[in-house]
Amino acid sequence: MAEIVAIKPAVAEGPVVSRLDNGVVRLTLANPPANALSLATMAALTAELDRAKADKSVRVIVLGATGKVFCAGHDLKELSAHRDDADRGRAFFEKTFSACASLMQAIVRHPKAVIAEVDGLATAAGLQLVASCDLAIASHEATFCTPGVNIGLFCSTPMVALSRNISRKYAMEMLLTGETIDAVTAKEFGLVNRVVPREYLNQIVTKYAQTIASKSSLVVKIGKEAFYEQAEMGLAEAYDYTGRVMVENMLARDAEEGIGAFIGKRQAEWPEE
CATH class of the missing domain: 3.90.226.10 (2-enoyl-CoA Hydratase; Chain A, domain 1)
Structure with missing residues (x-):
């Protein structure tokens, strides 16, 4: 980090x-x-x-x-x-x-x-x-x-x-x-x-x-924005929207690093923004 x-x-x-x-x-x-x-x-x-x-x-x-x-x-x-x-x-x-x-x-x-x-x-x-x-x-x-x-x-x-x-x-x-x-x-x-x-x-x-x-600032930003956006949507629309958010999040370097660190049992080192 x-x-x-x-x-x-x-x-x-x-x-x-x-x-x-x-x-x-x-x-x-x-x-x-x-x-x-x-x-x-x-x-x-x-x-x-x-x-x-x-x-x-x-x-x-x-x-x-x-x-x-x-x-x-x-x-x-x-x-x-x-x-x-x-x-x-x-x-x-x-x-x-x-x-x-x-x-x-x-x-x-x-x-x-x-x-x-x-x-x-x-x-x-x-x-x-x-x-x-x-x-x-x-x-x-x-x-x-x-x-x-x-x-x-x-x-x-x-x-x-x-x-x-x-x-x-x-x-x-x-x-x-x-x-x-x-x-x-x-x-x-x-x-x-x-x-x-x-x-x-x-x-x-x-x-x-x-x-x-201590968390990835990119992931906090993504999550906070998604939380407030989906809160104003209907159920189906919210799932469609958050599904797209998770796909983009998975493609981010922070997710690659975080998941890799979890699997490898090491401390994540978050990329600079």
């Missing part, structure tokens, strides 16, 4: 801090106390995702946050400030929700695995951020909610990611009541993969990230 080394120190400017270590880039929301998804924050996060896509040394992305709130969702003060615009804020609202949709799709369509490290409250679009990630590990202190119904703004866009992660009944329970659920309930609902003590959260997320980073 190609050597993975630390390349980039933490960058502490702006609302998102980026740090690359051993193939894992940590993107940290660093605008407490709310870590709100303002336009600037969404632009910064999208830019970091784009950089990670282009950087071959990045194999896994971890998305975390500073402070007691993982992410409080959209910046309601920023949104409300535009109600005095000539169009009562319509253009700014459209720009904001479009940027959010693009950000969430950038995570889902990203060729590299994205893991949410959640310690604190993830609410509204903040919960949407967690649900959009491929994996989510939460501390016991993490909480989750879609409270829009309580303030006259139904969480319609967070609903897209939420309803693609948990059952309809659980999704509607969260959306209609607006109540906060704890991390254990979030795991029962299927929103997060694991719930761990806060003091071990970073260690366990790093273990997950390093495990995935």
Whole structure:
């Protein structure tokens, strides 16, 4: 396997801090106390995702946050400030929700695995951020909610990611009541993969990230793309599509190397991309 080394120190400017270590880039929301998804924050996060896509040394992305709130969702003060615009804020609202949709799709369509490290409250679009990630590990202190119904703004866009992660009944329970659920309930609902003590959260997320980073990046890219594509298809179409994906995957050098290593009882050495 190609050597993975630390390349980039933490960058502490702006609302998102980026740090690359051993193939894992940590993107940290660093605008407490709310870590709100303002336009600037969404632009910064999208830019970091784009950089990670282009950087071959990045194999896994971890998305975390500073402070007691993982992410409080959209910046309601920023949104409300535009109600005095000539169009009562319509253009700014459209720009904001479009940027959010693009950000969430950038995570889902990203060729590299994205893991949410959640310690604190993830609410509204903040919960949407967690649900959009491929994996989510939460501390016991993490909480989750879609409270829009309580303030006259139904969480319609967070609903897209939420309803693609948990059952309809659980999704509607969260959306209609607006109540906060704890991390254990979030795991029962299927929103997060694991719930761990806060003091071990970073260690366990790093273990997950390093495990995935040790795999063929080409195969992870192929598999992630196929997973989300087939999930939107009917059964027969999904089998036809994934069959074609597996044929192309079998023809890739990574499959030849991986299978050969397995048969030969040796460690695989993944080709460089």
